[in-house]
Amino acid sequence: MKSPNKSLFTFLMVSSTYMVASSSNWLMTWMGLEINMLGFIPLMFVKDNSSESQAAVKYLVPQSLGSTIFIASAIISTYFNNLQILMVIAMCLKLGVAPFHFWFPPVMASLQLTPAFILLTWQKIAPILSISSLNIFLIKTIMPIAVISAMWGGIGGLNQTDIRSLLTYSSIGHTGWMLVSINANYMIFISYLITYILINSSIYSFLTKEHMKSHKQLFSSKEEMSSLILAITILSLGGLPPFTGFIMKLLVLMFTEAKSMIILGLIMGALTSLFYYLSLTFSTLLSISKIHLTKKQMISKQTILFFLSQTLPLTLTMYFF
Structure with missing residues (x-):
């Protein structure tokens, strides 16, 4: 695909x-969805x-189904308010949350790295904002x-070896x-x-720089x-703890109005995912004393993004709270 066309579709997506x-x-x-x-x-x-053609079809069918359910339930709910729950189900289907995630892992496994990360990040914003605009009930x-x-x-990420599969279940x-x-709070x-x-x-x-696929290659970089x-x-x-991901989860637990069983389920899921992340990074963390810092390593693009991801959300949280 030529660059002008790609720029046009990126503009439409954004x-x-x-x-x-x-x-x-x-x-x-x-219409926006x-x-x-x-x-x-x-x-x-x-x-x-x-494989990309198959991924496009696997993505198109559930997304179209979700959009159809959404607009149909929006029209019918004018007369029957109880059917607004179908709007929530339609957005959950578009998000790929369990138990409506049947299309998500196969699509992620067939995509190249750049569209896969767009699907992981930007494509979640519109459906989840639609859910946030619903009433509290x-x-x-x-x-x-x-x-x-x-x-x-x-649970799904326990036996995965492909990086994209790990990030998919995460x-x-x-x-x-x-x-x-x-x-909890907007x-x-x-x-x-x-x-x-x-x-x-x-x-x-980091992954685009190193061109890695298996988790065994993740920490094989010559740059320690x-x-x-x-x-x-x-x-x-x-x-x-004490990284940003933990602090954000802690804030959710502090301000949410969910029942204790819901909170317990969230904690169990987080601990399970943390288990395979710890096993993935254990050998690298043990060799931390052998790492020698250089000026070039400290000002790399990966380092800048890392510090942004760890500090910017905390700054926003402190500003509003």
Whole structure:
């Protein structure tokens, strides 16, 4: 695909997300979601091979189904308010949260690294903003879905060896936490979303530099400082204290109005995902005393993104709270 076309579809994808965020009725929200989907699908083709075509179809079908359910329930709910729950289910299908995640891992496994990280980060913003605009009663009904997603995200990543599969199930778990954060406080939800995107961007920056696929290659870089930064970033994504990922989860637990069983499920899912992140980074953390810092390593792009992901969300949280 030529660069001007790619720029056009990127503009459509980004502008449609802002359209969803600023919409005042369900019709505009639905139009923004459709434009967002149509803008992202051409960006999925990097090498134009058959696996990307299969991924595009696997992405298109559930997204179209979710949009159809959403607009149908929005129209019918004018007469039957009880059917608004279908709008929540439609957005959960578009987000790929458990138990509606059947399309998410196969699509992620077939994509190249750049569209895969767009799907992990930017493509979550529009559907989750649509959920946050619902009334508080409907938001409370998605708490069981949120806890199932958080627990499944931890369990599903236990036996994974591919980096994208690990990040896929991590995304499923974090999406469950984001849904609970909507019920806690809107600014906590925004801060959690920014934290998640920044941490994933830091990991993406390292992976594009090293061209890695298996978890065994993750920390085989000759630059020891880069391996340490990647290990800390992954542990922050898993929610290890005292990193930013843990602090954001702690804020969600402090301000949420969810029941104790929901909170217990979230904690169990987070601990399970943290287990395989710790086993992934254990050897690198043990060799921390052997790492010698140089000026070039300290000012690399990966280092800058790492410090942004660890400090910017905390600054936003302190500003609003």
